[in-house]
Amino acid sequence: MLTPDEALDRAQQLVERARRVGADAADAVYGASSSEAIQVRLGKLEDVERSESEHISLRLFVGRRSASIGSSDLSPQALDELANRALAMARSAPEDAFAGLAPEELLSTGPWPDLDLLDDREPGPQDLRLMAEEAEDAARAVAGVTNSDGASASSGGGVVALATSHGFGGGYGSTSRSVSASVVAGEGVDKQRDSDWRAMHHWSDLPTSASIGTLAGERAVAKLAPGRLRSGPMPVVFDPRVGGSLVGHLLGAMSGSAIARRSSFLLDRLDQAIFANGVTIVEDPLRPRGLRSRAFDGEGLATRARNLVEDGRLTGWLMESASARQLGLAPTGHAARGGNGAPGVSVGNVDLLPGTLSPAELMADIKDGVYVTELIGQGVNGVTGDYSRGASGFRIVDGQIAGPVAEFTVAGNLLAMFAALIPANDLVRDRSLNVPTLRVDGLTVAGD
Numbered sequence: 013m014l015t016p017d018e019a020l021d022r023a024q025q026l027v028e029r030a031r032r033v034g035a036d037a038a039d040a041v042y043g044a045s046s047s048e049a050i051q052v053r054l055g056k057l058e059d060v061e062r063s064e065s066e067h068i069s070l071r072l073f074v075g076r077r078s079a080s081i082g083s084s085d086l087s088p089q090a091l092d093e094l095a096n097r098a099l100a101m102a103r104s105a106p107e108d109a110f111a112g113l114a115p116e117e118l119l120s121t122g123p124w125p126d127l128d129l130l131d132d133r134e135p136g137p138q139d140l141r142l143m144a145e146e147a148e149d150a151a152r153a154v155a156g157v158t159n160s161d162g163a164s165a166s167s168g169g170g171v172v173a174l175a176t177s178h179g180f181g182g183g184y185g186s187t188s189r190s191v192s193a194s195v196v197a198g199e200g201v202d203k204q205r206d207s208d209w210r211a212m213h214h215w216s217d218l219p220t221s222a223s224i225g226t227l228a229g230e231r232a233v234a235k236l237a238p239g240r241l242r243s244g245p246m247p248v249v250f251d252p253r254v255g256g257s258l259v260g261h262l263l264g265a266m267s268g269s270a271i272a273r274r275s276s277f278l279l280d281r282l283d284q285a286i287f288a289n290g291v292t293i294v295e296d297p298l299r300p301r302g303l304r305s306r307a308f309d310g311e312g313l314a315t316r317a318r319n320l321v322e323d324g325r326l327t328g329w330l331m332e333s334a335s336a337r338q339l340g341l342a343p344t345g346h347a348a349r350g351g352n353g354a355p356g357v358s359v360g361n362v363d364l365l366p367g368t369l370s371p372a373e374l375m376a377d378i379k380d381g382v383y384v385t386e387l388i389g390q391g392v393n394g395v396t397g398d399y400s401r402g403a404s405g406f407r408i409v410d411g412q413i414a415g416p417v418a419e420f421t422v423a424g425n426l427l428a429m430f431a432a433l434i435p436a437n438d439l440v441r442d443r444s445l446n447v448p449t450l451r452v453d454g455l456t457v458a459g460d
Contacts, residue, residue: 016183019173029095035072039176047168050140076107110337120314124307129186131214140165147193147225154229161194180312197232206231238418241459247381255450268335277397293321297360303444310349364447367435381408397426420459
């Protein structure tokens with residue numbers, strides 16, 4: 013794997029080759045990653061994985077025609093061939109009035125802030141095994157746990173570099189560290205499975221492996237002997253580990269490409285209140301050690317902290333350059349590059365800010381409701397906002413968490429759900445998208 017400086021140099025070389033063969037404009041993205049993972053099960057080593065990947069992709073333009081191509085071969089001969097093949101493809105492609113690089117005047121120039129994404133402690137295989145064993149031992153020590161799907165610990169790193177023909181060049185590296193555990197509780201037909209995991213850039217930011225394993229075991233045991241819910245409208249409270257999916261649906265609908273295609277349930281709602289007063293959703297891609305931190309986006313534009321929703325009001329779309337041109341707006345620094353192809357969009361670290369009530373206070377007046385800890389399926393219509401997903405969790409009776417329930421469906425419409433959403437005060441920033449406990453009244457539950 014190349015260093016960030018070496019990766020940037022290789023990307024710049026590919027852009028220069030594209031210009032030499034006749035491209036009007038071009039950009040190149042280098043991406044590489046490596047990882048090592050150790051998995052144990054029932055106290056024994058089960059799997060050792062080591063992976064490495066390296067890829068460079070070229071996007072070039074001939075007028076309004078463009079093509080993208082990529083390769084894992086970074087030799088000079090391969091880069092020459094890549095540029096020539098991409099040029100031939102572009103000349104055969106249809107014209108796209110909105111295609112092109114990001115506006116030159118908006119490019120980020122650096123120096124960029126140090127986001128502290130690199131951990132200088134590199135754990136070895138024995139370190140990873142000890143952490144995995146510690147997680148599984150703690151999970152299996154929970155009374156009621158009867159089997160294990162295993163526990164794992166992993167360590168990895170990556171490098172990204174971007175170069176464009178109109179002056180941008182930047183690259184950075186990052187590391188990743190993670191621990192997970194999954195166990196089974198119960199006997200016979202009454203078995204339940206649950207898990208916990210954490211991922212961070214630095215080992216020092218991870219919870220202890222034992223705490224991860226203990227939580228996995230406690231979750232599995234708590235789900236034993238689930239009952240059934242009656243059907244009908246009732247308040248639904250979403251645990252933070254599933255509540256983030258509601259914000260995920262919002263972010264998908266805010267995509268500039270979805271707005272440009274008129275395939276979003278947020279159409280014509282820019283600057284309108286879609287949440288209650290006081291609800292704010294913030295994005296901070298410049299947060300040190302954040303899981304989605306980056307100083308520049310996939311087109312070379314600077315990223316910045318912003319409120320995606322402010323006091324309930326939707327503040328703007330998430331746009332890369334092509335959708336911004338189609339909408340007659342400026343790109344917002346949310347471009348993302350995968351392998352080949354045109355940029356998509358992605359966000360930085362996102363938090364739905366906490367409210368004033370504790371989770372207990374949030375549920376105190378619920379006579380009969382449900383606390384959702386797991387969502388199943390993909391029953392969400394991004395065009396209409398209609399929402400219907402399988403779920404499991406716990407009953408809420410007279411304001412208290414009661415026994416486990418399963419095999420029910422939660423349904424509504426996302427716009428109505430957002431308008432009714434009330435956040436608790438228990439926000440914890442330990443993932444890339446963080447929410448506190450969320451309450452939504454008026455949803456339809458389909459059970460017995």
